[in-house]
Amino acid sequence: MHGDDGQARAEAALNTRRPTIKDVAERAKVSLKTVSRVINNEPSVMQATRARVLRAIDELDYEPDPSARSLRSATPYVIGLVYDNPNPYHIIGVQNGVLAACRETGFDLQIHPCDASSPLLADELGEWARRSRLAGLVLTAPMSESKELVDALAARGVKLVRIIAATEDPKDGHPCVFVNDRAAAYEITEHLVQLGHQRIGFLWGGAAHRSSRERYQGYEDALKDYGITLDKHLVVPGDYTFDDGFRGARRLLALREPPTAIFGSNDEIAAGVLAAAKSAGVDVPYELSIAGFEDSPISKQSWPALTTAKQATGDIARHATRLLAGSLRQDAYDDHPMAMHNQGFVPQLVVRGSTAPMRARGNGSGRGTQQPERET
Template identity: 50%
Template sequence: MKATIKDVAKLAGVSFKTVSRVINREPSVGQELQDKVWAAVKELNYQPNLGARLMRGAASSIGFIYDNPNSNYVIEMQKGILQACREEGYELVIHPCDAKAPDILDELNEMLDRSRVGGLVLTPPLSETPEMIEALKQKKVRFVRILSGQHAPDKLSPCVFIDDRTAGFDITQYLIDLGHTRIAFLGGDMEHASSGERLEGYKDALKKNNLPIDEALILPGEYAFESGIERSKKLLAQDARPSAIFACNDEIAAGTLFAARILGVSVPQELSIVGFEDSPFSRQAWPKLTTAQQPNNTIAQTAAKLLINDIRAARESSGEPAAQGFYPKLVVRDSSCPAANK
């Protein structure tokens, strides 16, 4: 016969309400009682009834909402969120969307009504869109935002922020220290705040070292391999071409590397290339790409746990939402070296 929650309670020597609180991972139960309950759950092979959980109105799933062309980023995010969900006893609903669609808010409302998730993990550009945040607050939907910045921008929700500006500064300063003075910047999609933050870090480093900000070396574009190829060809066709390129992500940097090969420009002897993110692109390229390590799996796992904790705590609107920062670190590989004239 299938074990029930009362069987677990009897074996653990606790009330069935305590078992329920432990299984729902409420923070009010002490570690000793938790250990007893989980030991009984394992011995009896008890399977919680998620359907009953939904009937009681308790959340049993969270949603991951994204609009991002970078498949590596999306996969790492999914892995991190799934890991947190499995540890915390939640299911994951994944919903890709077009953040620019005129009916995006209606689409998300339909998804929320259909799936009955307890909250949402939002990634850029959705997490950085004021209209989206306001709509979710009006609907009283809990959410956590992953976004670019040096601190949490407000107290509207739990937040995970990535300090892209400091990382952009560190990358540029590293290239300057190698003797490079003509350093190009290849941006990403401007609706993502990360592109603007990395650009500001790049400019900060140039200013600190009294180097001119040459707009001809700053090319906006997309977070895509093809965009890296196209813009790098333009840069490398200049009479006074750059000796180093800071690409806003590893896909762009891989495109830059490809363009250099086509044009017969040796990397890193004639051109140093630095990417951002430490994705498989950076490790599979030849030469391997110098980059800034952004731990997307850990970032996603952290965000999911902040959201689940917020759902369980049923935080009052006046409470202080949790926030955690991440600081991408430079990883030096083979695609960069001292400038030829140093």
């Protein structure tokens, strides 16, 4: 009888207060960590156990407290995405990838556009992370490629993951996803050379981005390997924008010996080149071949569609976020580590109608002809 009285008193006490995660764990006869995994919809819980926890939640009418989601109060459940990039297609792709990973791992997302050139950026991001109680940051270029910034944030105790342009894993102690832009740019340039082009223009993206340097290096390496002398007049600085692509192309097309092909550092630049060529009455692809980089929506929407390098921006950002979430969950759930490692991606050449074997200028036989899309 005394046992029944004790249980009745416990039930009565429970009815007078808001049920807690501990109550759910006791009712379902599982650990607190298991309840938390079910609440966060993690796939690691057996179906029968998940059903028992969900039944306990329903019976107790338990509602998780967003401010107390962590089993360790020092571990928040919000990830911050930091970016400074003029290309909206790239940013949308990154955001979608990060958000997908956040949904998979039970984190929320805050987005923070910033000025990468600010001398106070480390203080700004450190304060944002502290004030917003962020679990960690996903850094995109060019911030992710600043050793000074990364070291300063690490010294402030900010956990982070970087998305960087690199030919191999830097193995510098900071987690990252690295993209081999150099190899992809080499392949694009090689494709143009094999079509018979010798005078190939190159339009830079933002100089602060390592991806710009890596893509230029791939272009230069391919020319060298094919015995083509680099002509500095064919290389134009700029940023990752349509307008800089248009201006750069106008400059190249005005040369006494204009290029027969132009490689823009991203698809926005290449679309600007295409617009400049059309405004000058230059037939693309038979008088001028054009290639971009990243395979953004504009590369498919252009006419002719742009030859480019398919960069899985969403997948890259998703993997980077899962890498960060894995390290955070390893801290929070010692018995359930998420083993993740730095991973490399190589953008793949996609050949479309904007590139073709060179024809003499003024030969209209190819005007209005569209090559079928080929993806390699």
